[in-house]
Amino acid sequence: MFPMDIAPNEDYDFKRGQGRVLLIACGALAREIIALIEANRWSMFDVTCLPAKLHNYPQQIPKAVRRKIHANRDRYAKIFVLYGDCGTGGRLDAVLEEEGAQRIAGPHCYSFFSGNVAFEARADEDVTSFFLTDYLARHFDKLIWEGLGIDRHPELLPIYFGNYEKLVYLAQTDDRALADKAEAAAKMLGLAYERRFTGFGDLGLFLSQTQAEAR
Template sequence: MTIVDLRPSDDFEFKPGKGSVLLIACGALAREIVDLIERNHWEAFDLQCLPAKWHNTPDKIVPAVREKIRAAKAHYRSIFVLYGDCGTGGQLDALLSEEGVERIDGPHCYAFFSGNAEFETHSEEDVTSFFLTDYLARHFDKLVWSGLGLDKHPDLLPLYFGNYQRIVYLAQTRDDGLERKARAAAEKLGLGYEYRFTGYGELETDLEQRG
């Protein structure tokens, strides 16, 4: 596996890695993707991650994915995108259709970690649930609490979370420390708590088909 840098620059010479398949992924999935690649000894993949924080500014995702695809296309047998729609309002799928590139199935990582069909079966009961993955549990204070300004304006808590009833922690790994963080996040938001172990779900099965 090679971590490939595709920084856009007029004078930057693109140098592909050794793999034949490029994965363009959300940075929030980086740890899980690297673990799967190393554990399964998949040698076909190179990996390029975009900043996880762009979930707060999804307008940046589509232009960056377009640039990555066009810089890399001639160097790889195929490119596979590991993003859900992720707030792009269908624009990511429109781009991928235009470029002839596939992405993992599902609207977001909560669905493909759970399994899209399984996630759908819980859709009605989860309408008032706020989801955490391992990544979000690990970085809750930075990405959610501080990211939404609740550290400085806790009075905004009802505005952001008043319609939620519980946190559902979709765990990719069995990690007591992360579960404690997820429980602490629920307490901090004044919400109920539920734990569901998902493993890597369809992230693993989709990569296995291409590895």
């Protein structure tokens, strides 16, 4: 069962596992992670999510992840982190190396939802593309339009988005309402629009492998 929508400023905890493996994740991934756990009846995972608003403050992610690790290390046999580098410039990886934790491969969720290999193959084509996932389409107004202050200062729009040409909606689910929201977001930003269905991409593969290795 999907969790209720997680607001961008909220933490989220899902405690149904056997207390063996903890997944520390971005709140923007909560629905997808729980959907995969429920669909596959994976029994080893507990999940704790940091607020999705950190998407706009990547410099805060490494310290926030470290705090989650310290708060939970004694309670779990293994801890995995479901963040890409996410704009931390390698600082998240440095923290994880110090703490002995491992994360999913990829620079960000756009890449591992697309499949890291496939995303890299389209890097040149997508150099001027701005990406939305299901979560970001659902919370575009709060996280991006208001989060970046464009609602209050429309003069910021060309500063933030003047070098983009296209909004690419990477869809995890086949949801017409979300596609409409993503297309409306493209219009607000003055960008061309493209929808690509990705499903859960490498996120599902990583969790499947982690579940198998943790047995």
